[in-house]
Amino acid sequence: MHRILNFNAGPSTLPLPVLEQARDEFVEFRGTGMSIVEMSHRAKPYEEVHFGAVSLIRELLDLPDHYKVLFLGGGATLQFAMVPMNLLPAGRSCDFTLTGSWAKKACDDARKIGSVSVVYDGKPVNYLSLPAPADLMLDPAAAYLHLTANETIGGVQWQSFPDAGEVPIVCDMSSDFLSRRLPVDRFGLIYAGAQKNVGPAGATVVLIRDDMLERCADTLPAYLDYRTHAEGDSLYNTPPVFALYMVKLVLEHLKAAGGLAAAEKWADQRSGLVYDAIEGSGGFYSCPVPPHCRSKMNVVFRLPSEALEKTFVAEAAAAGMEGLKGHRSVGGCRASLYNAMPIAGAEALARFMAEFAAQNG
């Protein structure tokens, strides 16, 4: 078996012990005579997986009792619509920070539902920087403030979050969920597609505070109403059982490895290695993002020419490091360094970068 170092932005690398355990128990799940994907989602063995995943999320985040953990389908993208459908009533407005591609998509959907006020637009800086949280002019009457914690494509990440006072913060954490400790009580709602840090595509995690549930619109079809899932323990309809089983394994792995404090330390180390390789290259590599908002999950960088970037990506792949091409919308290079990327993987990339610069600079 041959496994490469996988720097893809998502779906992305998962812990090898998790993949191996899933393989080993796939055909017959723990003495049940069937696979986890063949049994009822109301059967006890699946319930243990489902509620086990809920309690691991609660434990890892030290989640207060007045938050619910929901598992939904539809990816983070469905949340772009569900959030305003539930929480943006007629006559109210929400505040949006346009920090990159994902925030723009979320904002476009919100505008179809209700009134949006843009409190930050990164367009003049090509979405390559973030404002100081304290500089945002927030509307104290807003229904919520929407943030994107980490812009996976642009490589910018909020290092600290604004204080929105009484206004609940709704945050898309798809690409940095469970990569650092979090002041959860600042947020009214957090959502994350699983396929970056917590599992395979198909499951979406939503954390919602009880007072937000009380604000949900009464007019929505069942699946689109957060209360349906809160009341039904995310078993109102068939949940994405295999994805959630994998999520539970990833959460167990993270807990055993030291939880969020450990994840945060490794994210600092991995991204530090790659940013140092950029800064130490005498200008061969450059990072377009200023230090105060550089992402610890997605490190974006440029080489002196597009031709060299192409060669870099190809030679890295030949050396066993894949997924380093930047997103097609922005070009350049990008190394995604999620929770499951070993420190040794970031070290190998930093070494390769130094060698490539020495040969081509």
Ligand SMILES: *Cc1c(COP(=O)(O)O)cnc(C)c1O
């Ligand atoms: C990947 C990603 C999304 C889209 O997630 P889907 O699960 O594909 O809908 C949304 N927001 C951010 C920040 C992402 O990284």
